[in-house]
Every structure is written in C-alpha cells, then in structure tokens.
Amino acid sequence: MWENRCKVAVSGVGYSKVTRSAEIPLAAHALTAVKEAVADSGLRLEDIDGLATYPELPATGHAEIDGISVVSVNCMMAMLKLPNLTWHIQVGTTNIGGAVQQAVNALLAGVCKYAVVWRAMHNPRGTYQNLPGAHATGAAQFTAPYGFGGPGQGMAVAYTRWLERHGQNREKMATLAVTQRKHTQHNPQAYFYGVPLTREDYLNSRWVAYPFCLFDCDIPVQGAVAMVLTTADRARDLKPRPAYLAGYGQRLHFEVAGRIGSLSDYMLGGSSSAKLTWERSGFSPKDVDVAQIYDGFSASVIYGLESYGFCKEGEALDFIQDGRIELGGELPLNTFGGSLGTGRIHGLWHIIEGALQASGRAGSRQVEDVNVAFVGASAPIVTGTTFIFVREPY
Amino acid sequence: MSDWSKVTRPIPVPNQWTQPFWDAARRSVLELQRCQSCGHFQHPPYATCVQCVSTDLKFEPVGGKGTIYAYTIMYHTGDKRFAPAVPYASIIVELDDAPGALLAGNLLGSPYTDAKVGRRVEVIFEKLNDDITLPQFRLAR
Numbered sequence: 001m002w003e004n005r006c007k008v009a010v011s012g013v014g015y016s017k018v019t020r021s022a023e024i025p026l027a028a029h030a031l032t033a034v035k036e037a038v039a040d041s042g043l044r045l046e047d048i049d050g051l052a053t054y055p056e057l058p059a060t061g062h063a064e065i066d067g068i069s070v071v072s073v074n075c076m077m078a079m080l081k082l083p084n085l086t087w088h089i090q091v092g093t094t095n096i097g098g099a100v101q102q103a104v105n106a107l108l109a110g111v112c113k114y115a116v117v118w119r120a121m122h123n124p125r126g127t128y129q130n131l132p133g134a135h136a137t138g139a140a141q142f143t144a145p146y147g148f149g150g151p152g153q154g155m156a157v158a159y160t161r162w163l164e165r166h167g168q169n170r171e172k173m174a175t176l177a178v179t180q181r182k183h184t185q186h187n188p189q190a191y192f193y194g195v196p197l198t199r200e201d202y203l204n205s206r207w208v209a210y211p212f213c214l215f216d217c218d219i220p221v222q223g224a225v226a227m228v229l230t231t232a233d234r235a236r237d238l239k240p241r242p243a244y245l246a247g248y249g250q251r252l253h254f255e256v257a258g259r260i261g262s263l264s265d266y267m268l269g270g271s272s273s274a275k276l277t278w279e280r281s282g283f284s285p286k287d288v289d290v291a292q293i294y295d296g297f298s299a300s301v302i303y304g305l306e307s308y309g310f311c312k313e314g315e316a317l318d319f320i321q322d323g324r325i326e327l328g329g330e331l332p333l334n335t336f337g338g339s340l341g342t343g344r345i346h347g348l349w350h351i352i353e354g355a356l357q358a359s360g361r362a363g364s365r366q367v368e369d370v371n372v373a374f375v376g377a378s379a380p381i382v383t384g385t386t387f388i389f390v391r392e393p394y
Numbered sequence: 395m396s397d398w399s400k401v402t403r404p405i406p407v408p409n410q411w412t413q414p415f416w417d418a419a420r421r422s423v424l425e426l427q428r429c430q431s432c433g434h435f436q437h438p439p440y441a442t443c444v445q446c447v448s449t450d451l452k453f454e455p456v457g458g459k460g461t462i463y464a465y466t467i468m469y470h471t472g473d474k475r476f477a478p479a480v481p482y483a484s485i486i487v488e489l490d491d492a493p494g495a496l497l498a499g500n501l502l503g504s505p506y507t508d509a510k511v512g513r514r515v516e517v518i519f520e521k522l523n524d525d526i527t528l529p530q531f532r533l534a535r
Binding site: 127128129130131133134135136137138139140141142143144145146147148149152153156157158159160161164165206207208209210211212259260261262263 | 401403404405406407408409412437438463464465466467468469470472473475476479481482484485486496497498499500510511512522528
C-alpha cells in the first residue's frame with residue numbers, strides 16, 4: 001500500500017453555469033468555478049498558493065486563445081493575482097486527472113498548502129471537429145483522407161470491434177444513457193437537468209458515427225468546474241467534510257501515435273492505471289461503493305468497467321443492466337449524470353463527484369453508506385487516470 | 395453504395411519518415427515500415443520499432459490481403475467535403491502479413507452495410523493527383 005494514502009484530501013468544489021454556446025468568455029466561467037470552490041472550502045483567495053489545470057481545447061481545427069477557448073495557469077494567475085502563490089503547473093500527457101495528481105504531489109512535497117484545480121471547456125462556433133483543410137499532415141495523413149476526423153470515429157471503430165467480437169448488441173447501451181440521465185435530474189448544475197430521456201428516445205435517435213447515436217456522445221458546452229485540494233490535517237479544519245485520496249494511477253501503455261481503432265490500446269491503458277490505484281489503496285473492485293467512469297463517448301464506460309476490473313471483457317453491457325448502476329444498485333455509476341448529462345467538461349467533474357460521494361456531500365443523489373468511491377477520469381486509451389476517495393482514513 | 399464522386403479528400407502531405415509509403419503507393423504497391431532487427435511490420439510509421447526499439451527501419455512490400463479489424467459508418471455531415479458520401483464506411487484493416495499494423499481506409503465497391511469485423515478485404519489504389527495515390531480496400535475476390 002501507498003505510504004501517502006489519505007494524506008491529501010479534496011475540500012471545496014465549485015461550478016460555473018454550463019451553457020450550450022459561449023455567451024461570456026471562458027475565463028469568466030473558470031473564475032466563477034474557482035471562487036466558488038474556494039468559498040465552499042471556507043477559505044479566502046489569499047489562502048490559495050497552488051494552481052493546476054489542463055487547458056487543452058479538444059475541438060480540432062479551432063484556435064486556442066487564452067481566456068476565450070482555453071484558460072491557462074497564466075490566465076488564472078493574471079485574474080486572481082494571488083499574493084501567496086508558491087506553485088503552479090499545466091500538464092500534457094494525462095488530461096485533467098494528471099493536474100489533480102500533480103497538485104497532490106505538490107501538497108505531499110510541502111511546496112503548497114491549498115491548491116485549486118480547474119477545468120474549463122469551450123464550445124467553438126461551427127463544427128466541433130474539423131478535418132484538416134486541403135492537406136493532411138502528421139498522423140492525420142493516414143486517417144483524414146478516409147474521412148476520419150475527431151475522436152468520435154476513433155472510439156466508434158474500437159466499439160464495433162468490441163461489439164462484433166463479443167456478439168453484443170448496442171441497444172443495451174440505452175440503459176446507460178437512460179440511467180445517467182435519471183441521475184442528471186439530481187444535479188442542478190448539469191446541462192441536461194430538467195430534460196428527461198427515455199429508452200425510446202435513445203433507440204430512435206439519429207446516427208452520428210455507427211455504432212454511436214446522438215445520445216452516445218456528450219454535448220459540447222461552455223463551462224468550468226473546480227476543486228480545492230489540501231493536506232488531510234488542514235482539510236479537517238475546513239468547512240466541508242474531507243474526501244481522502246486513498247490512491248491514484250495513470251495509464252502506462254502507449255503504442256503508436258496516430259494508430260486508431262485498437263481495442264487493446266484502450267484495455268491496456270485502463271488496466272495499467274487501475275492496477276496502480278488498487279495496489280496503492282489496497283482496495284479491489286469488489287470494495288467499491290460508487291463509481292464515476294468517464295463517458296465522453298458511451299463506449300468509454302465499457303472499456304473502463306472492463307479494464308479497471310469491475311467485470312470481464314465482453315460483459316460490460318450486461319453488467320450495467322437490471323438496476324445495478326442505479327442510485328440504489330450494487331454499483332451506482334456516474335451519479336452526477338456523467339458527461340452525457342452535464343455536457344462536455346471532461347473528467348474533473350467525475351473526480352469532484354467521487355470526492356462528494358466519499359464525503360457524503362452529494363445531496364439528493366448521495367449513495368448510502370459510501371466509504372470507497374472510484375473514479376476513472378478520462379478515456380483509458382491515451383490520457384487515462386484513476387482515483388479512489390474514501391470517507392474514513394485508514 | 396456511398397457516392398464518392400463528389401468528395402474532395404484532404405491530400406496527405408508526406409514527410410521524410412512517411413515518403414516511402416506514398417512513393418510505393420504511387421506505384422500501386424503497399425509498403426510498410428519493417429524492423430530490420432526483429433522483422434516486425436508497423437503502421438503508422440514510427441521513430442523506433444514498437445516491438446524491440448530498434449531504429450533500423452525500412453519500408454518493405456507487404457501483401458494486400460487482410461481482414462476488417464474495426465469500422466464505423468459515418469453519418470455526421472459536419473465536414474461538407476465528405477457529406478455527399480454519407481453514410482460511408484471508414485474501416486481499419488489488419489493485413490495478413492503485418493499483424494498489429496492497422497491501416498485506415500474506406501470500403502469501396504460495396505454497400506457500407508457490407509463492412510463487418512473479420513470480413514476479408516484486399517487493397518486497391520485510388521489516385522488523388524500525380525503525387526498521391528491512396529491505398530483503399532474492397533471486399534476480397
């Protein structure tokens with residue numbers, strides 16, 4: 001087990017308004033989320049001495065403009081002018097989960113005391129994923145000429161392989177979409193709060209890239225979420241009950257840049273990250289009371305459930321049936337609605353929900369008697385990270 | 395059958411590491427990067443052998459027969475250049491001679507509904523201009 005388990009905790013969390021299009025600059029969303037997280041902790045901005053984010057814009061073919069389409073650490077520093085700042089970072093290889101992990105490491109190293117992590121996501125005008133212009137360079141020279149554009153199609157090809165190799169039926173995925181939308185109705189901050197979804201809606205919806213229909217894809221939105229991390233002893237003196245970090249992991253598998261469709265790349269990415277997390281925390285999948293698994297595209301949940309070890313390969317679509325992933329079920333899943341419910345804010349919301357469930361602060365969607373909350377914070381293939389939060393230090 | 399006649403494809407821009415692939419394709423030959431140390435074929439081209447980390451890599455001809463490893467049927471018309479062909483099959487092919495190397499392509503000459511994992515395909519070549527010819531696939535005959 002990890003000697004540093006339960007030595008860092010999540011304290012306050014914060015959200016901006018989530019809107020379909022950009023009505024205000026993205027920096028304003030990020031600022032709202034960060035200030036709310038600090039206030040939720042009972043701290044003042046002067047207390048914050050660490051900043052971390054992952055400022056990527058996943059939409060292809062759009063400009064990254066700081067404050068407008070991304071919110072970098074520099075942008076946040078300029079806005080907050082923190083008098084006591086001692087540490088900051090932006091990560092590249094591990095998405096937002098990596099920013100959280102770096103903040104954890106900084107707290108353990110004693111180079112900051114209260115770190116804020118935020119994720120701000122922009123929805124550009126026009127088509128989200130643009131193929132390259134007249135010419136395709138780099139890895140795209142082998143994919144774009146055939147009409148392969150954004151990550152949706154890359155996920156879709158792996159999904160057909162999974163479905164046909166295992167003789168599975170994509171219609172079973174309706175259970176995931178409908179259950180998560182039900183959970184969304186307990187999350188007033190979510191984009192689809194107040195908008196129900198039926199099995200018939202899912203089965204009758206238009207195709208995007210087979211096997212994905214519209215409701216297999218998270219909707220691009222504009223918004224930001226944030227959380228405060230601090231050491232366990234400091235967290236106990238703050239307003240909210242802490243969620244203790246029992247362990248984390250990151251994917252260790254990488255094969256070839258530009259290779260798409262390989263199911264094993266997803267599975268090895270996920271299993272390598274989860275293995276670190278189980279070993280560090282001392283827990284195993286059967287100990288988990290509630291799980292948040294990244295669902296930017298629905299099939300990510302399949303790869304997550306299987307590669308993290310919650311069920312065997314080929315069984316995930318059966319595993320999610322019969323109420324197992326409902327709030328009262330055996331493994332409540334994506335209890336905040338997931339990205340399919342909140343809109344495309346990437347994995348920090350999954351991490352926040354894992355912490356809220358562990359600390360008993362999830363409101364009407366709180367799962368009873370949670371001690372162990374698992375999080376898979378992004379698609380396991382390239383940027384996967386995993387976390388376990390617990391209610392009681394051990 | 396998807397109508398590709400009105401589609402304008404992005405033109406691949408070879409670089410010094412990928413030029414041999416496109417030079418061969420222009421001659422209607424499929425060549426992939428092969429490790430001269432362990433014999434492993436790989437695609438897309440990479441700086442080192444993904445199996446043994448050797449940097450001694452050369453492009454060598456491979457047979458054009460393989461199976462559909464995975465596929466998607468594209469319905470989204472966000473990219474107007476491809477909209478006339480929607481719905482169309484974008485496929486990933488694993489060649490018999492190069493296990494683990496995955497080539498993208500379209501399934502040409504058949505209805506998109508013929509795309510299925512495990513179905514046999516063979517390479518054909520689609521000339522885009524004087525410099526670039528695309529390897530493509532059709533059901534094996």
